[in-house]
Amino acid sequence: MAQTYDKFRVGIIQMRCSSDAAANREKAAAYVRQAAQGGAQVLCTQELFGSEYFCQREAAEFFDLAEPIPGPSTRQFGQLAAELQVVLVISLFERRTAGVYHNTAAVLDADGALLGIYRKMHIPDDPLYYEKYYFTPGDRGFQAFATRYGRIGVLICWDQWFPEAARITALRDVHVLFYPTAIGWHPAEKAAFGAAQVDAWQTIQRSHAIANGVYVAAPNRVGHEGPADGGLEFFGRSFICDPFGTVLGEASTDREEIVVAEIDPRRQEMVRRNWPFLRDRRIDAYGPLLERFS
Secondary structure (H helix, E strand, O other), X not given: XXXXXXXXXXXXXXXXOOOOHHHHHXXXXXXXXXXXXXXXXXXXXXXXXXXXXXXHOOOHHHHHHXXXXXXXXXXXXXXXXXXXXXXXXXXXXXXXXXXXXXXEEEEEOOOXXXXXXXXXXXXXXXXXXXXXXXXXXXXXXXXXXXXXXXXXEEOOHHHHHOHHHHHXXXXXXXXXXXXXXXXXXXXXXXXXXXXXXXXXXXXXXXXXXXHHOOEEEXXXXXXXXXXXXXXXXXXXXXXXEOOOOOEEEEOOOOOOEEEEEEEOHHHHHXXXXXXXXXXXXXXXXXXXXXXXXX
């Protein structure tokens, strides 16, 4: 018989990052403590919180930022998870071996144990987002993690634009999809396109919540990184929504914040009963999804 879960509270952390990795980790740890004191039981950092977003240019020295898993960050935050009795999802630059690196989320259970990792599957290559230079695509597929408080799925940033990733992860029977993110404006485009870009970012993820009957939690970073006359202005707006797409909590565009919301498995059950999209799927007709273009 499947395990049942009570209500639990999730928290997402939106913060600025510097070039000082130790300072970034300490800041994130302080926010974890603050969120736990506020009742959060499952917490998620933004994407690659240990450093500035280095993918704005291709430079071999940035590979030195990578670390193994298990490694320093999983040890530090594993101890913190055990101390506070919280589940932590931490986004890391993983060094798998010489020349093989991943954009990875580590899931630490409330006893500090490393439950597993998710490696980012979809890797972008756009101006100031040169991730294909750094990251090997994930090879572990889409997963669910049975934590002390609930079943969660993790996808990372560019993954959030792909409905297939959300659907497959939701089919692993999760309550929440976490999307640790690093997305921002090119400053020269902000005036013309900024509002529409934020709206598109939130809309696609809210649509995943609705189409799959899951909660979605998306922590983004905030602040300007890179040259003063260019770079990226990360727009924050971290948010949590329910399986109906209703936004339960949302951060600003320019401040460090924690967003906390309640996850109610019963709410998920009721939404899926009234919108039985998973029941009505035509799995016999979806073969063309496996083609590049048909």
